[in-house]
Amino acid sequence: MSRMRTLATIAALVITGAMAVILPSTVASAAACATPWSATTTYTNGMVASRNSHNWLAKWWTLNEAPPGTTGVWADQGVCGGGTPPSPTPGACNHPNWAAGTNYVTGNIVRYTNGLYYIAEHDNPGYDPIISTWYWDPYTCTGTPPSSPPPTNPGAFVVSEAQFNQMFPGRNSFYTYSGLVAALSAYPAFAKTGSDTVKRQEAAAFLANVNHETGGLVYIVEQNTANYPHYCDLSQSYGCPAGQAMYYGRGPIQLSWNFNYKAAGDALGLPLLTNPNLVQTDASVAWRTGIWYWMTQNGPGTMTPHNAMVNGAGFGETIRSINGSIECNGGNPGQVQSRVTAYQQFVQILGTTAGNNLYC
Known part of the structure; x- marks a missing residue:
């Protein structure tokens, strides 16, 4: 040849x-x-x-x-060079893996590291589908996105957006309802445990405490800057890598102290110890830290605020879990009354009763 x-x-x-x-x-x-x-x-x-x-x-x-x-x-x-142009036919679940820093446009479908698929609801520069509010809820991938738009009240949260706006008429635009709803997936038992009355009472209790901590969802960060350097516990092995004065109160529950940022970050899969500013720049992250504390931390009390509401201990015990003797047992009855008043207003908006044991 x-x-x-x-x-x-x-x-x-x-x-x-x-x-x-x-x-x-x-x-x-x-x-x-x-x-x-x-x-x-x-x-x-x-x-x-x-x-x-x-x-x-x-x-x-x-x-x-x-x-x-x-x-x-x-x-x-x-x-290419002859015939007809190709017509791509998407196969079932033939979507790329999500990549941080990649620009996505509305309608793009990505496969997240948890194996679930998410659809971009807005153009965004590679935001994390889990911690941002820019994506629809995950769906079972069939090769094509759902035909219906994302629900206005995902997960049937007991507080509607209209009720949320009624509770916080003067809120800072940072504290979005969509950010709150997006944060609910971190702890599915929040406001979904017990009877409809208990669910509404828990949501009202959480938001009443949030109302007090942030001045009606007005303040994102602690206002007394002189306190900022005090929240670094150098006895912790991990120290304060973001800086001694970087662990001040942020978000709806005013998360503070390096050990709380470390614990919340570990629980939520977020680098909060090294980047605490996430709590004041991403609404969903801020709400997640608040719900994390509510669901998992006893604080200076004897139980988590979640358990206080679902087990019948009452709203007063949520105050104890957040501020303990600083307010309770006669520590500051005016502050306690501020929280109780907001709680009574919020349960009324949600169409339920306040229950027993309102004070601590």
Whole structure:
């Protein structure tokens, strides 16, 4: 056999970068080339562009990354030059893994590290689906997104957005209802344990304490800056890596002290010890820290605030778990009354009663 390549073989030799690849068919039999890739065009999931005699399928949002790229966003659809343009057919659950820092647009579907799929509800620069409010709830992937929009009250939270706004008419825009609802998934038992009355009472109790701690959801951070350096317990082995004055009160329960940031971060899978500012920059993170304390911490009390409400100990015990003798047992009856008054108002908004044992 001749050692010389045939003309047909030479025609099938395509140079890609520095590599020569022998293709099984000639360029003439390949699919038609799509519109050439452009550095100024934004490509989203399913869009096709051509470059270097190949068609390339965008698997998610991309801009100014020439195929084949370095992030994996482009899927090679093969040599182009004849026939008809490719029509991508998404297979079941054929969606890319979520990547922090990747720009996503509304409708993009990503597979998170927990194996669940999330749909971007808004354009965003790679926010974490678990801790942000920019994604729909996870769904069972079938290759196509749900046909209905995300619910306005996901998970049937006992407090509607209208009721939330009625409770906090002057709230800071940082404290979003969507952020609160997104945080509920961290502790599914919150306001979902017991009778409908107990569920409403617990939600009202949490929000009444939040109301007191933040001046009606007005303050995101502790106002007395002179206290800031005091919240670093250097006896802890991990110290205060973010800085001695960085563990001041933040968020709806005014999370403070390095050991609380460490414990909350460990529980929620967030780097709060090294980046405590997350609590004052991400509404969902802020709400999650508040619910974390409510569900898991006794504080200076004898039980968690959650257990106080679902086990019948009453609203007064939630105050003890948050501020203990600073307010309870005659420590500061005015502060206690402020919390109780808000609780009574909130249960009325939710259409239920306050129950017993309101004071501590």
